[in-house]
Amino acid sequence: MLPLRFVCAFLISSGLFALSAQAAQREFRGAWVATVWNLDWPSQPGLSAEAQKAQLRALxxxxxxxxxxxILLQVRPASDALYASDIEPWSQYLTGQAGVSPGYDPLVFAIAEAHARGLELHAWVNPFRAAVSxxxxxxxxHVAKTRPEWVRRFGKxxxxxxxxPAARAYVIDVITDIAGRYDVDGVHLDDYFYPYPLKPGQASFPDDASWQRYGAKSGL
Structure with a gap:
């Protein structure tokens, strides 16, 4: 009969091996797919729906x-949508003109194609950028037109x-809409902070009015 300490050591080592194997199976190995400025996909605005689909399949x-x-697909780079939305306009990075439908729902397509390959599809959202220019x-x-009182110009x-607070609630509504209507495996927030200073010594983000209304009384 094997000594009890040997049996215990074997069981412990076997358990640790099993845990290690499980951890490896859950390892997150993702890649960001940027759509802003057509960095990764689609390669340029104005491509046909079939060309866009072919490029995404290749990725x-x-x-x-x-x-x-x-895959972490950027679906809202600048208060726009690379998916069918009743809240925000279609992204210019699809057709070359903001507000114009590409003729299909890229997020539905991306989810189906990713899942068919055993890939998770996460929605990457930039919560506070309203326009890159x-x-x-x-x-x-667009939110800059419908709620201009929430929008600030900073640099270009x-x-x-x-x-x-109402602007934050709006962003939450956008994200909740994505998570509620699409079979995404996660939502990732990028640029969720105030924008970086333009240059050392230059003016900071112009939020004095909202700070006086809501932040000053916090004592921070």
Whole structure:
């Protein structure tokens, strides 16, 4: 009969091995797919729906070849939508013109294609960036048009002021809408902070009004 201490040691080591194997199976190996400025996908605005789909399939095929298990797809780079939304306009990075439908729902397509390859599909959201250029022509249903009192110009960009409680609630509604209507495996927030200073010594983010209304009394 084997000594009890040997049996216990064997069981403990077997358990640790099993835990290690389980941990390896749950390892998160993801890649970000940026849509802002057409950095990763689609390669340029205005491509046909079929060309966009072919490019995304190629990206997902490569991810599967590299043994990744998750894709973080940027679906809201600047208060716009790379998915069918009743809240925000279609992204310019799809068709070249904000507010114009690409003729299909890219997020539905991305989820189906990712899952078919054993990949998770996570929605990557930029919560407070309103426009990458203040000179852009924005559609009427863009937040900078519908709620201009929430939006601040900072440098060349437009940003939603995080100090406005109603603006934060709006962003939460957008994210909740994505999570509630799409079979995404997660939601990731990027640029969830105030924008970086433009240059040392230059003015900071212009949120004095919201600070006086809501922040000053906090004593921070």
């Amino acid at each position: 997902l095929d490569r991810a599967a070849e590299l043994k990744l298990n998750a 203040a000179a852009e022509t924005l559609p009427p249903n 960009q437009l940003w939603i002021d995080p100090g406005e």
